[in-house]
Amino acid sequence: MQIDELENNIAQDLAVDLLDEFDRNFERKGFFTDKWPQAKLINNKGSLMMRSGNLRRSIEYDVKKNTISFTSSLPYAAIHNEGGxxxxxxxxxxxxxxxxxxxxxxxxxxxxxxxxxxxxxxxxVTKRQMVGNHPQVAGIVKDVIDRNMAEFNNELAKQFKK
Incomplete structure (x- = not known):
């Protein structure tokens, strides 16, 4: 395994793991441990952020070199994530x-x-963040890097034994 392959594996694994955690924010009804405020409008169609599921399904990632971007094609995603x-x-x-x-x-x-x-x-519009930086994101980054580095070290050890 080459260094550039290691970097790519880390970026891809991190994108997948973070997307999974951001998706779970909809189940948690909050951004990791920070609960979303209740909607002011009374509605019997379910949670404000889960009425149709479109917002949840719209979140995608893009990996370019060592940069991961999370986006949504929905015009209202940003106002929910950031408030305003x-x-x-x-x-x-x-x-x-x-x-x-x-x-x-x-x-x-x-x-x-x-x-x-x-x-x-x-x-x-009250902020109901679902994607972004959080202390738990740093833990996920560390875990992904540690896991990939261990795999890289194992591959390297195998190469030296040959």
Missing amino acids: EITVTEKMKRYFWAMYKQAKGVQASQWKALALMKVGHKIK
Whole structure:
């Protein structure tokens, strides 16, 4: 095994292990040990981050040289992961009215309140991080490197015995 092959193995193994852990964040309903805040909207369709499962399935990785990138094709992934503000648009208001017409009880009043917001109003989106740096990521990095180095050392020892 060559050094560049070792580096590639570490990067690939790390990407797979981290993707698995980031996926498990949806089961944990939090970013490793940091629980996500409850959604303000009452909804009987399940957890905010797991209603359709699209966000969870959209997370992918790309390994180039020694760099690993995690991305999502969904436009709302970043606002959930980082938090921030979104601006109410006319299209959003139409969606809120449509949801109001379908909803009942408390849910209906929540959708109506959203629909009555003025275009341009800012809605704060609470951070619900699912991908990124965390102390547990450092532990995963160490484990992957240790595992690959042990394998590399075993291969090297076999070469010297020949």
